[in-house]
Amino acid sequence: MATATRRASQRLTLLILVLASITVLTLDYHGEARKVIDSARNDVRDVLSPIQRGISAALHPVGDVFAGAFHYGALVTENQRLQQQLGALQARLSEDEATQQSARRVLELSGLDFVQNVPTTPAEVISQPTSNFVYTLEIDRGSSSGIGDRMPVVAGRGLVGVVVDAGRTTAEVQLVTDHASSVAVSYGSGSSTGSAIAQGQGIREPLAVEEVSGPTPRVGEILSTSSTDGGAFPAGIPLGAVSSVRTSDGGLSTSVFARPLVDLTSLQYVSVLEWLPAP
Amino acid sequence: MTPSSSARFALVALLALVVQVGVLDQIVVLGAHPDVMIVLAASAGLVLGAERGATLGFFLGLVADLVLPSPYGLSALAYVFIAFGAGLLRQLPGDRDTRGVQAAACVAVSALGTVLYALLGGLIGQSGMLSGQLVYVTLVVTLGSVVLAVPSLATMRWVQRATERGEATYPVPSGGSAAR
Numbered sequence: 001m002a003t004a005t006r007r008a009s010q011r012l013t014l015l016i017l018v019l020a021s022i023t024v025l026t027l028d029y030h031g032e033a034r035k036v037i038d039s040a041r042n043d044v045r046d047v048l049s050p051i052q053r054g055i056s057a058a059l060h061p062v063g064d065v066f067a068g069a070f071h072y073g074a075l076v077t078e079n080q081r082l083q084q085q086l087g088a089l090q091a092r093l094s095e096d097e098a099t100q101q102s103a104r105r106v107l108e109l110s111g112l113d114f115v116q117n118v119p120t121t122p123a124e125v126i127s128q129p130t131s132n133f134v135y136t137l138e139i140d141r142g143s144s145s146g147i148g149d150r151m152p153v154v155a156g157r158g159l160v161g162v163v164v165d166a167g168r169t170t171a172e173v174q175l176v177t178d179h180a181s182s183v184a185v186s187y188g189s190g191s192s193t194g195s196a197i198a199q200g201q202g203i204r205e206p207l208a209v210e211e212v213s214g215p216t217p218r219v220g221e222i223l224s225t226s227s228t229d230g231g232a233f234p235a236g237i238p239l240g241a242v243s244s245v246r247t248s249d250g251g252l253s254t255s256v257f258a259r260p261l262v263d264l265t266s267l268q269y270v271s272v273l274e275w276l277p278a279p
Numbered sequence: 280m281t282p283s284s285s286a287r288f289a290l291v292a293l294l295a296l297v298v299q300v301g302v303l304d305q306i307v308v309l310g311a312h313p314d315v316m317i318v319l320a321a322s323a324g325l326v327l328g329a330e331r332g333a334t335l336g337f338f339l340g341l342v343a344d345l346v347l348p349s350p351y352g353l354s355a356l357a358y359v360f361i362a363f364g365a366g367l368l369r370q371l372p373g374d375r376d377t378r379g380v381q382a383a384a385c386v387a388v389s390a391l392g393t394v395l396y397a398l399l400g401g402l403i404g405q406s407g408m409l410s411g412q413l414v415y416v417t418l419v420v421t422l423g424s425v426v427l428a429v430p431s432l433a434t435m436r437w438v439q440r441a442t443e444r445g446e447a448t449y450p451v452p453s454g455g456s457a458a459r
Contacts, residue, residue: 010330014359017333017334017336017337018356018359018360021359022352022356023352024352025353026352028352029350037351041351045346055305127300128304128307129304130347131347132312133349133397133405133407133412133413133416134347134348134349134405178407179410200407201410202410202412203412204309204415205410205412265307265310
């Protein structure tokens with residue numbers, strides 16, 4: 001009897017909680033409620049951003065120092081005092097290397113030819129994707145620095161993604177590899193130009209190049225943003241290089257894949273283009 | 280839940296969120312990172328039982344969803360099922376309360392919970408969650424939960440102690456009612 005009562009109580013609790021969760025999910029798709037939820041999320045991000053900045057700043061050099069010390073470990077057994085001295089030197093060297101690497105990455109942002117005359121805002125990446133399934137980054141600039149939703153984000157060699165949610169002091173950037181990202185691209189030159197859509201397939205997967213119009217792109221060919229989809233991005237930003245072209249069904253269908261030009265797994269600095277698509 | 284255990288749970292949820300965002304999100308292996316929130320949801324079910332665990336799982340999910348770009352409420356829904364399922368495991372006959380068994384169950388539930396989370400995401404239109412990357416995500420979350428299970432279970436026991444202390448303050452007379 002007690003067991004039956006307990007099971008009934010458990011089932012009722014489960015039902016109530018599932019219904020509550022579904023209600024919250026439904027509210028997230030509703031215009032006004034979504035604004036409140038987005039606002040709460042932005043506030044939480046703003047509160048957490050100083051912690052993320054601190055940890056991000058601490059982890060970069062420490063990781064390099066640790067790696068340097070680990071690398072040196074084979075010689076250490078011979079002389080402990082020597083190890084300590086060399087370890088300290090190695091740590092300093094790694095710190096210098098980390099600083100130089102950061103400086104190089106910042107300098108790369110100052111020479112973005114493809115940006116042309118569009119004003120840019122430099123930003124630091126303070127968080128890797130918070131979800132294991134949705135690929136977004138967090139940067140340390142938000143609406144207070146003039147960052148807005150739908151602004152393109154670039155790094156040294158090309159397109160990184162687009163701002164999808166700008167808070168006051170931070171912003172969330174959807175990477176081009178996210179499943180929800182699709183970018184109109186063009187390739188080729190002269191009379192053999194084509195256009196396609198580069199669809200994200202996940203952080204470790206190449207971009208799927210779909211809806212190809214024109215000649216099939218060749219391996220190694222550079223895909224750049226085009227303005228044919230209404231101008232979600234300024235034209236001409238390099239996105240990726242074609243990595244493979246596979247033909248199947250007796251030559252009837254061709255699958256094209258491209259690798260992003262920017263290494264999206266180790267971004268430290270990016271530039272936000274102060275450019276918005278036409279409404 | 281007593282006010283004391285609610286306060287402890289709120290503290291645990293907030294600290295876990297900071298640890299997740301500040302530290303664990305930066306540890307990216309195979310494109311995925313460990314997930315302390317899912318491990319805590321599993322621990323809540325294993326330590327507090329199906330009903331209380333699911334309730335805490337719901338609130339943990341709401342907190343986790345504050346920093347996730349996925350639809351708000353998805354984690355809450357997944358964590359309810361994860362904690363409830365873990366709580367049902369606890370009711371199975373046999374000696375389930377030894378710490379080693381609990382830790383192993385926590386790891387297993389976290390792994391299954393990751394798959395469940397992706398399936399629920401797929402059901403509500405997040406088709407990207409059901410890609411091949413799910414294998415790597417499950418692997419990394421499972422490995423992470425091997426490290427996180429013991430502290431996570433200990434934390435939930437700390438929350439449980441406050442609950443038990445609160446209940447002991449208001450004993451239910453034999454044959455009477457708990458209503459005050």
